[in-house]
Amino acid sequence: GKTIVVTGVSSGIGAETARTIKRQGGTVIGVDRNPAGEAVDSFFQADLSSRDSIDALVASLPHGIDGLANIAGVPPTAPPEVVVAVNVVGLKYLTEKLVSKMSENGAIVSIASLAGVGWADSVPQIRAAEGLEFDQIPDFCREHDIDEQRSYFFSKEAVIVWTLQNRWTWRDRGIRINAVSPGPVETPILADFVKTLGARVEEDMRVMDRPGRPSDIAPVVAFLLSDGSRWIRGVNIPADGGMNSYILSHKH
Numbered sequence: 005g006k007t008i009v010v011t012g013v014s015s016g017i018g019a020e021t022a023r024t025i026k027r028q029g030g031t032v033i034g035v036d037r038n039p040a041g042e043a044v045d046s047f048f049q050a051d052l053s054s055r056d057s058i059d060a061l062v063a064s065l066p067h068g069i070d071g072l073a074n075i076a077g078v079p080p081t082a083p084p085e086v087v088v089a090v091n092v093v094g095l096k097y098l099t100e101k102l103v104s105k106m107s108e109n110g111a112i113v114s115i116a117s118l119a120g121v122g123w124a125d126s127v128p129q130i131r132a133a134e135g136l137e138f139d140q141i142p143d144f145c146r147e148h149d150i151d152e153q154r155s156y157f158f159s160k161e162a163v164i165v166w167t168l169q170n171r172w173t174w175r176d177r178g179i180r181i182n183a184v185s186p187g188p189v190e191t192p193i194l195a196d197f198v199k200t201l202g203a204r205v206e207e208d209m210r211v212m213d214r215p216g217r218p219s220d221i222a223p224v225v226a227f228l229l230s231d232g233s234r235w236i237r238g239v240n241i242p243a244d245g246g247m248n249s250y251i252l253s254h255k256h
């Protein structure tokens with residue numbers, strides 16, 4: 005079985021991904037700021053909004069990691085600079101550091117979101133965030149109008165664009181990168197989305213025949229971590245009951 009690092013393992017989609025990987029015979033190294041649940045073989049507490057915490061985490065992780073599932077994320081109820089730190093800068097920093105401990109033919113999968121569907125219209129703003137350091141995030145948010153309404157969308161658009169851009173970055177070692185974009189999923193943060201984004205999320209939920217469940221997302225993540233997806237590189241796979249194509253077709 006493969007050894008997979010799962011961030012955000014203590015709740016929702018991360019916890020379900022850990023269970024799925026275990027069922028498929030894999031070994032789960034869990035990472036979260038909160039204590040872990042049952043489905044992990046080992047666990048490391050870390051704050052993925054902090055460079056120091058990520059440095060300490062990567063230093064203590066073993067070599068020979070076959071996969072990284074970037075699932076930790078915060079909703080738009082968190083301050084914009086925290087949303088950008090956890091969902092974008094921390095995710096990228098952890099990935100780029102952890103690659104040195106990954107096996108040949110490893111796989112990276114990041115959870116983006118249906119909220120990132122509009123990325124094509126945000127490329128200049130996303131470009132401006134390339135190379136953004138942790139301590140520059142507050143200024144960046146102020147200068148680019150990344151407020152409560154925008155932070156979560158921006159963060160997920162940036163993850164999608166970064167995934168597409170890095171299709172071949174680690175090709176010499178056979179390491180692949182892909183993303184999965186869920187629509188609304190019944191987890192503890194769903195209520196936070198409704199609180200901040202209100203009508204947009206409620207409208208999505210009305211159009212969908214039902215909200216997603218973590219078990220609708222985890223198998224897609226597990227597939228992208230497995231050898232069966234070896235020729236899938238640099239893509240974002242929507243897992244949202246059809247919402248992504250619904251939104252795109254209604255816009256054009």
Ligand code: NAI
Nearest residue numbers: 012014015016017036037051052053076077117188189191
């Ligand atoms: P959740 O709140 O159940 O799980 C998120 C996990 O991330 C928690 O265990 C939390 O402790 C951890 N986390 C947050 N900040 C952290 C930090 N600074 N350091 C370490 N761990 C941290 O939420 P859910 O729904 O399972 O979310 C997982 C991912 O899926 C997130 O990236 C979220 O943005 C994304 N997503 C969720 C959707 C939904 O409707 N639930 C829809 C689309 C995407």
